[in-house]
Amino acid sequence: MGAAAFALVHLADDSLAELLGLTDEWPLLVVPLHGERIPAEPHTTPGTEWLGGVPNVLSHEQVPYPLIDAVHASSKLVSPAEPLAVADPPQVGSGEISLAADAKSVLSFGDVVRKRRSALDFRGGPQTISFEQLSTLLEAASRPFAADFENDLAGSQASRYIQLYSYVHRVDQLAAGVYRYWAVDGSLELVKPGDQRVMAAALSLGQELAGNACVAFSMIADLERAARVHGNRGYRYAHYEAGAIGQRLYVAAEAMGFQSTGIGAFFDDEVNRYLDIDRSQGQVIYHFACGYAVTDARLEAQDGSHENRETINSAPPIAITSSSSAIGRSFPPVALTSRDRNS
Numbered sequence: 001m002g003a004a005a006f007a008l009v010h011l012a013d014d015s016l017a018e019l020l021g022l023t024d025e026w027p028l029l030v031v032p033l034h035g036e037r038i039p040a041e042p043h044t045t046p047g048t049e050w051l052g053g054v055p056n057v058l059s060h061e062q063v064p065y066p067l068i069d070a071v072h073a074s075s076k077l078v079s080p081a082e083p084l085a086v087a088d089p090p091q092v093g094s095g096e097i098s099l100a101a102d103a104k105s106v107l108s109f110g111d112v113v114r115k116r117r118s119a120l121d122f123r124g125g126p127q128t129i130s131f132e133q134l135s136t137l138l139e140a141a142s143r144p145f146a147a148d149f150e151n152d153l154a155g156s157q158a159s160r161y162i163q164l165y166s167y168v169h170r171v172d173q174l175a176a177g178v179y180r181y182w183a184v185d186g187s188l189e190l191v192k193p194g195d196q197r198v199m200a201a202a203l204s205l206g207q208e209l210a211g212n213a214c215v216a217f218s219m220i221a222d223l224e225r226a227a228r229v230h231g232n233r234g235y236r237y238a239h240y241e242a243g244a245i246g247q248r249l250y251v252a253a254e255a256m257g258f259q260s261t262g263i264g265a266f267f268d269d270e271v272n273r274y275l276d277i278d279r280s281q282g283q284v285i286y287h288f289a290c291g292y293a294v295t296d297a298r299l300e301a302q303d304g305s306h307e308n309r310e311t312i313n314s315a316p317p318i319a320i321t322s323s324s325s326a327i328g329r330s331f332p333p334v335a336l337t338s339r340d341r342n343s
Contacts, residue, residue, distance in 0.1 A: 003035035007147035009240060010084050013076040026072060029240070075232040084148060087159045087229040090222060091281075093182050095189030097174070099135035105255035112255045119261040119293035122212040127292050128170040129214045133256050135186075137215075137290060138164065140252040141245045142183035149230075149237040161226045161238040162245060163282065165191065165275055167200040167216040170291075178275065191275065203274060204287050205265040213291035214258070218271055219245060220282040242286040253290045263287035 008030040016027045105112075141164060144150060150159045164181040166188070168174055178192040201211035203218075210216045219242045226234030246262045253260040264286065271284040 003033045003038050005031050005033050005146060007031050007145070007149075007240075009237065010080050010148050011077065012079050014078070028236075071235070075236050077233060085229045087161075087225060090160060090163070090225070092184055093180070093189065094185050095180065095182055095187035097179070097188040097190070099138060099186040099188070100132045102136045102139060103130065103132040103256050105257075107255050109251075112251055116250050116254045117259065117293075117296065117299065118250075119209065119259040119289075119291070120296050121209045121294045122214070122259075122289065122291035123294055124212045126170070127214075128172050129256075129258060129290070131171055131173040133258075134166070134168070134171050134174065134215060136256065137249055137252050138166075138181050138183075138188075139186065140248045142181075142186075143248070145241070145244050147240070147244070149240060159229075160241065161222045161234075162241050162285075163220045163222070164245070165218040165220060167196040167210070167218075169195075169197050169200070169211070169216070170214045199274065200289075203266055203271050204263050204289075205267065207263060207265065209261065210263060210287065210289050213289035215291070216263075216289040217249075217287065218266075218275065218284050219286040219288065220275070220277060221285045222282045223285075224280060224282075239285060246286065246288055249288055249290060258291055259293035260288065260290045261293075263289060 009028070011027075011030060013027065016030070017023075017025075020027060142160075160183070163183075166179045166181060168176055168179060170176075174188075175190075175193065176195050177190055178196055179188040180191050181188055196216075197211035200213075200216045201208050204210035204216070221238040221242065223235060223238055226238045228234075230237060246260075250260045250262075266284065266287045268284055271287075272278070275284075277283075
């Protein structure tokens, strides 16, 4: 559309909810759009105008989640009168492996976002992504955001709270292992060598897609640093950043010919222990995985043109139980699909 967007999150929650007429929902952020194709005239329609439609009934009764309500209430802003504070710089480090030049894509942005989907699972086997493609994913994740909570749109990492740990399964020219990504100098530090497929799946609540992917990620948030600067509101900013990184990974992967999915279910404390992270260094708040997706039959054309493509149920799983001694607790069996037999 040729429009530019900017995310505003430093706002008075209740005042915005009242302005929008919201009684049972919470506004989280405002995204102004500007550009030649965006009308410049102010909206002058008086009052609230509902355009009709009947919402789907998702349940016949509301299930209360008092802890979620409490987190939201404690991280609200009564007034955004005070300017956003600038955080102290994050921990700086460097790895022994430098990222490669970015991989290229010939797809337009419109083509990419229309195809972007969350993968149900990934194909195992020998298929890989290149080191250039992994480098592109990481570089895209570390670019500046157009958001007020970042403070600095000139490329500084001053207000970033997320560090990526990559579980590399099948990446050309890069040995399997867990790598910490240092965004400032664009390097990877080997944290744990060896095959991580079973462990990545086990840590992700036993979901095999984290092991079937070519690479999976843990997003580690420095919540203490965020809270020192922004108080309880910093908890939100760290999650906003994680969500924005996830969307960058979705789009970058799709542009390069493979797919992604966000993973919100994982064993928090076990992830931190496995990566040897204490609370002063950060806490895991999001998992993610990228690879070659199995076919989602719900999205396939009905003319049979894809009938020979592999589907999620095309092969029985091989049950592999993760070692309880590795992370100090017992996990349910992790099924890596039979497509992994030759990998």
